[in-house]
Amino acid sequence: MSRIGVFVCHCGENISGTVDCEKVARITGELKGVEFSTDYKYMCSDPGQTLLKEAIKEHKLDGVVVAACSPRMHEPTFRKATAEAGLNPFLCEMANIREHCSWVHPKDDLTTEKAQDLVRVMVEKVKKNKALNSIKVPVTKTALVVGGGIAGIQAALDIANCGHKVVMVERQPSIGGHMSQLSETFPTLDCSQCILTPRMVEVAQHPNITLYTYAEVESVDGFIGNFKVKIRKKSKSIDEDLCTGCGLCTTKCPQKKIPNEFERGLGLRPAIYVPFPQAVPNKPVIDRENCTYYIKGKCKVCEIVCPTKAIRFDQEDEIVEIEAGAIVMATGFDVLKTNYFPEYGYGKYKDVIDGLAFERLASASGPTQGEIRRPSDGQIPKKIVFVACAGSRDPAKGIEYCSKICCMYTAKHAMLYKHKVHDGIPYVFYMDIRAGGKNYEEFVRRTIVEDETKYIRGRVSTIYEKNGTLIVKGADTLMGGIPIEIEADMVVLATAGVANHGAEELAQTVHISYDPYKFFAEAHPKLKPVETNTAGIFLAGACQAPKDIPESVAAASGAAVKVAALFSNDQLTRDPLVAVVNRSAPPVYSQCVGCFLCQSVCPYQAIEREEIKNRNGEVIKTLARVNEGLCQGCGTCVALCRTKAIDIHGYSNQQVYTEIMALLND
Amino acid sequence: MIKVGFYPGCSMKGGAREYQESVTALAKVFDIELVEVPDWNCCGATAAHNLNKELSLSLPARIMALAEKEGITDIVVPCAACYNRLSVTQHELAEDPSLTVKVASIIELKYEGTTNILNIIQFIDKYITDRLAEKVVKPFDYKTACYYGCLLVRPHSILKFDRVEDPQSMDVLVRKAGANAIDWAFKTECCGAGMSVSRTDTVARLSGNILKDAVDREAEVVVVACPMCHSNLDMRRPEINKFLEKKIDVPVLYISQVLGLAVGIDAKTLGLNRHMTAVNLPEKPAKDTAVADVPQKVVNTQKTEV
């Protein structure tokens, strides 16, 4: 027999103004199973809560209904008070007779009756409530950071400086990402590598960080606090312990003409190579697809010249297994290549390049030692055209969004060009100028005024080559749309920032959602920009959406603090209102028939397969099991289960039916 | 004898007579009989769709309905404008069944929308190209600028033919006939179209720029697949010369004439004498008739690669 306490709050005049609280308390006090009922002015106040706690102890209540405001407001308050009185907090429910009753109806009998109905519903529900304990999940205090660009580096350093272990995985031979390819960064014109490389070295030397480069995440299993990750270390064909980074092999390799990815195809590299001089780790890898030994079985010059005998041609990929409590995705972005644009020549014009390629030209350590030269003939361009929004903001071709950073880096490129080619003329074809960051607008103004860059508002309809120059045809919309034709020596397209290649597969491996453009999806666009819908996995940087460096760094630090918060306890506490698959004695074991429809609809991969074995170790049945660490309590599986084997605490079938029946029968 | 439906359209009976003559002659060499859609009407061209939507759909629908009635499945439409109008009409009616019902009542004929509409290049590729190499007797060894104009490849989402910027289908075809198809920048630039009469100066400028680029790149012939293109580039040559302030001699040939010459049909049958700009193609020294098939990378409809 239940012993339920009903507490009807006046909420000052908010409820009692239209609802006869005393009557509600009296009528509901007569319900079967209600041991004690009262009304009070302000239940959420200190005296109100004391009243609640004392009533629980005095009347030995085993259930509490507080008829007051919305549970979205004070459910935690009253549950805490209930717990303090020694009663399980999940035996306390609230009936919303303010937002859903007193505030929306006039003062009359009908309103009071409705309040009575709502209280009755919760009284009957509480009778079916079970005492529940918060779920505790252990936490492994190691973070996995996927991606070694500026965002990954920042996140790794922040987490490591909190005293936690970090494993960083980067698929290129060196960390640094796109930031290492830039010459100077806006708006300060800081030398990009100068500000980046100290951080890269810090990562390599940090005692808490383990760095795997030329490696990729192979599989991720487990759940928040308990991820099990397999990392594939691709074979570098080098024994890293013996290699001293002297670089002799790279100078002797006979295969010298491989297009260098780091230089965006503008420079060449050998088959055994270090991507750039400041690489971390500064040890080479062998590109097996282009190495003579792997193609033809001959050469081995590097092995011959290596002073420490560090070359290992037969080295194989290695799988490393680690345990992590949290994962930070920081895999960055890429830019569209020029062959994306049919009207700009399908990528066949050598002097039409993308923004990253221009960065390499402008870089002092780049293929032209910092001189702006045409890729076709090495001449210095006297007229250069920058095309902004090349691919972005274009619903017709599928990249609808704005790539955010291009207006700024185009202005920067024009500025750098003018600093190097004093008699050159830069043109910029733009649609709008988006310069919203700190000192950004001033920077663009400098480019236009001090560096005399000619900004033309209009799009470029076509670029074609004639007699070694590029004819750029566009329009000037501020002059009424008149056609403009420029004979340019070089064209730089500010191509759209897109998700890095392999992003979709990686998101599926890691079990996070992604949007139609393959950028990783944040849990809430406004309030949770660095979290994903998968508990324990966070986002940092441009893998979530195009971002500039300060935003990537901020996001990375944001993700790091989420990880640190997660690691601040040895155990995770979670709300127990989760789903559970019933279990019973053999031979039935469960109503579950193992159809796993629940598994296919769970957005959180919270349903696992549990094998029921007999004494001989043979599997008799495979049943569904809910991982309470992952379940968020939506109840979709419960509605779908054909045999009603799975139910959800707090909103169980019994509870819901009871509520309905109580509501409609008085 | 293979029979293929044929919709000439107005221009091929008038100012572009040589286009029909050359198409018919070429088809004959390959044992193809072109069967005109009986009682065909004007497709409406640009006039109809500028003025009255229902008219612009009914006119082409009637042609296709008549073809269906005759049991004709494939019709070749050599005029690019007619091809464009018929294709767009077929697409719009397929998207809107209620409109189809309306149009069917206007034309008082049953319309299924099952006709296969082929432009001249699609027709050649379907029925002739496989057998072309063996019939080439006089390789068309000239530097050729293939001009596609506007209507063959646009709107891409409806026509789904070739690439929109820098199409290649005609280039590939003329190479099979031995031509040296050049890469040039004005393949799909507008010639001025119907402004030939109302704004001849505009046509002179637009068509002039097209020919100038072709000539700058040393083209010896310009090849077209559309009577309008031909008319502006050929008939308006005096105005073009005036605009460019120099005399341009480069002849403009129809694709069917180029292939016709390659397979040995004489110039008169192909109607070359009807052109306004004299067609004086210098004799090339005889070469091995086997035509090397130059492997081409890009032929298919435009795919954007990221």
Add this chain to the structure above:
Amino acid sequence: MQEFEPKIVAFVCNWCTYAGADLTGTSRTKYAANVKIIRFPCTGRIDFMILMKAFENGADGIIVSGCHPNDCHYSTGNFHARRRWIVFRNLLNFTGIDVERIQFSWVSAAEGFKWADVVNNTVKKVREIGPYENYKNIAVSTLFNEEGISDE
């Protein structure tokens, strides 16, 4: 004659419609008192049995309301609810229950006014259809005995 006052149960999701109804309250927007809300974590939790249970116990009308597509707090729950609803409509017709007795809506946490509209429109519609009587012919649920609700 006393006008028929329909009894309407609303099954709403905690994150959107429940919050939206809270907002209606905070804005003091008035609506008909016939509708009483039962809270769910997500519309994905709601299945046919729950709706039939309501009719079985004499509900004249039902409102099911959740987050807008793509906004579900649990990302996909409302899509499942929508699909179920589409299938369920056919079943309802078959059982002879007027499909118009159930209103399916998306009300976000910011749409206080919309919730009031949904309630008022549903009450009006169900009033026109009339009371649902057929439940009396359905076998009485085992949990509901003569004395009232079982107190297990």
